[in-house]
Amino acid sequence: MRRPSDLTRCFQSMVLFVLAGGFLLAGLSPALAERPEKDLGPALTEREQAFHVLNRLAFGPRAGDVNRVMEMGWEEWVREQLDPKSIDDDALNEQLKKKYPSVTMSLGEALREYKLPYKKGADPEYIKRRNQLRSKARDELRDATLYRAVNSPRQFEEVIVEFWRNHFNIDNNKDDVAWTASDFENSVIRKHAFGKFERMLLASSQHPAMLVYLDNAVSQKPLTERELKLMERYENRDFVPRSVAALGRARGLNENYAREIMELHSLGVDRHYKQRDVTELARVLTGWSVGYNEDGEYGFDFKDNYHDDDNKKIFGSTLRGGGMKQGVGVIRELADHKYTAEFISYKLCRYLVRDEPSEALVDRVAKVFKRTNGDLPKVYEAIIFSDDFMYRQNHRVKFKTPFEYTVSALRATGAQINSAGPTHNMLKKMGQPTYRCIDPTGYYDQAEAWLDPGVLLYRWQFAMSLANNDLKGVRVPDHLQANLSADSLDTRLIQRLVPARIDPQTRNEAQEALAKGGASSAWGVMLGSPEFQQQ
């Protein structure tokens, strides 16, 4: 039993963490003493530990997972997951190839198979066919995302890919991103999620999906004084020479990407950079665009004629001339900055440990990030094998995002996915359609963003229809619910979903549901319970 003084301290420190998190984001140097946090105990039982790793480092337990982790020891399970290549996933890849072929293709292949060339004034049939193929590419990625999260044996890889997917958010409904998003996931996120952060940042900055999504592809050197004057001169005339008219069209800087790469992808909001640096970085990155190479292959294209060759002044130092190397240099500098180490560490701790991670933990992880030059597996390890990770005060205190909730329910029930569309419709209602976050921030993973009235209703609808096999496209196996009785309710249902400390109210309701509506009702109630929303 905890003493009241422990509890008081617990709440005081909670408040401090919130403040500390705020300071970190506001860019103020935290002056608070960074005493490492203590476990406010009681320590997690072995069973709770197994649930904890399966809820945080996997998308929830499947049948038998908890026991397997307990037998292996959770540390051993984690070590295996941290080296995804050691886990065989051939069966999964075969399914992906069959069900969602575009996600297994190279960018060139996907474009050849799924993109009909744009034709001005094409007939409606052609336009329809082109749109259908575009939707197909978009939906295959969306559905493969769900399929992988549910079925991949490399669960931690899927969990961490979901983190980076949101960190480097792209919306695959915007223009050509529909066709390039899949390759973005493969060649930027998956390829580097277990490598160096710098490589991932650079890869993202040269991928068509990101350049189109954040408009850098159309960013061009701004008009010169001379050109501006020329335009002014013709402003009130009826005849405007073609060359002057061309100046007025779509010619100019687009700061969108330059801002987001600093604010969202590396340094954190308003850390180190000023508006002037945004504009200057936008100038550095002019010409980082998309196009076709000599072989007709679509991809990253550095456009000389878009690029601003004049000197720039960024972070107080002058960059002479222009060229693509200049941009690569600045992006390397961003990746290497200590604020980037802090920001990424903070976000990862928030994702894996607690919505308001302790300052001391973030600080320790950031040091590892810096020391290893952003070696991501080392950073993940520093978080997972920290003492804090298994502290009582970090256990079941996160609220599942709609995606985490949906995937964990599909895993818990052992549901088979034949068609992911109807499930995705539910995700959309819950507010998290896959690859459709229009904000460059990506979807948030904190309770604050999701714990709204209204949202829960759709979770309940999902829970009930899944348990009753009313949700199209997915099927819960019969043996899951067969012969569920009041005696077996605890072992066959409740303990599979909740590690311990189930609220008496929830238990009563599950028992009642079983008596009144049978096994499917009991499953529905448990999947819709507050306990199952906790992570």
Next chain:
Amino acid sequence: MSPTRRDFLKQSGLVLGASGLSGLTPSLTYGAPNVDGSQPPTLVVVYLRGGQDPINSIIPYADPLYAKLRPTIKVNPPGGGGGVLKINKYFGFHPAMKEIAELYDQGMMCPILNCGSTHPTRSHFDAQDFMERAAPGIKSVTEGWLNRYLYATQTSEDADLRALSLQSTLPRSMRGQYGTLAVPGYGANQVMSTFEDLYDCDSNKEARKKNAAEGDKPAEAETELLPEEAMRLRIAETGDESIRKLRQINKLVGNGGQGNYPKTTLGRQFRDVAKLIKAGEGLEVAAIDYNGWDHHAYQGGNQGTMSNMLGNLSKSIGAFVKDMGPRMDRTLVLTMSEFGRTVRENGNNGTDHGRAGCMMAIGGMVKGGQVYGKWTGMERRNLVDGRDLKVHTDFRRVFAETLASLYGFEADKEDFFPEYKSREKPVGFLKRIADA
């Protein structure tokens, strides 16, 4: 800019044209008694997503450029069957907007032309985002303008149903710290019954007290929850709140018939807003989304896709105003869209993303029967990038005047819009009904 055009507009009374005030009903004048006692005025924001074409809504039929630039999607001139519904010598409503045109004639409706964002983006997402957060170009503002207003003016006595969105997702304008509710589709009753007891926090307390009494935990355990227990409670309370509010709404709205409303989602949404306002439960802000205005191809002229959508909008609003009766004195319907569309039609009998759009305001406090906003014609040289209508009225101006008129909330003084201090002349389209 063309001085001749402007002069022409002035002479023909297009800018200040206060014609057609004839139909004003006496009960709808300023200062009519508040029929609902202490009920707040209600703002109904209708977002036309996709970029409503202003030029085929409020049609400059008398401009020879109109027919020239839009050969396949032009609407027939007034007179004859199915032509433009004349506003004056220059403008007219699309023929599908019959009810809206009547409200205009009654002095309860006005369009605001060339209205839009200071940010030049033609991306739906950015443009909607900037508009709904009323912060063009500023991505760090994450809360919607309606939510910020609700938050800034909240009191401990706020009604449960103070702010609602009439579809299952909250529009960005309503997102933020203030607890607003997205009303899910019907058929939720059953699932609410299933989870009602589980999420019932009062009986949860009872159960815990009972356990405590039986010696499981000390009596003060209630306030000394473990973090995981605190999270469970937070989830349970949120669920409890959803059920309470939704039950209330379902009771007030029921399913019932559509009455005079069109049998469409939009019709149903307007019907529900009317029911909720009439119920007197303190509904202050209602948001309705109407998707599908992105007419890049085959948008149609007199008939066709856009015509049907304008008809649905007009019929829904017409039925709403009839249904509300004198309550329209304290109700404002404001329609908006993220941008307008190209003045010239494209190669697919449609229009592409443009800049300025038009807003429409309907309500008893609207100084209607006039066209607001500055129209500067469709000559190439008067267009942005030679293709789009220029923005002359910042949408924030309209938002500010709306909040001031209905609620006496002075956005400029409150620093409500980030990085924006309005130096624009007021649009002046609303009478003030709020106590100063």
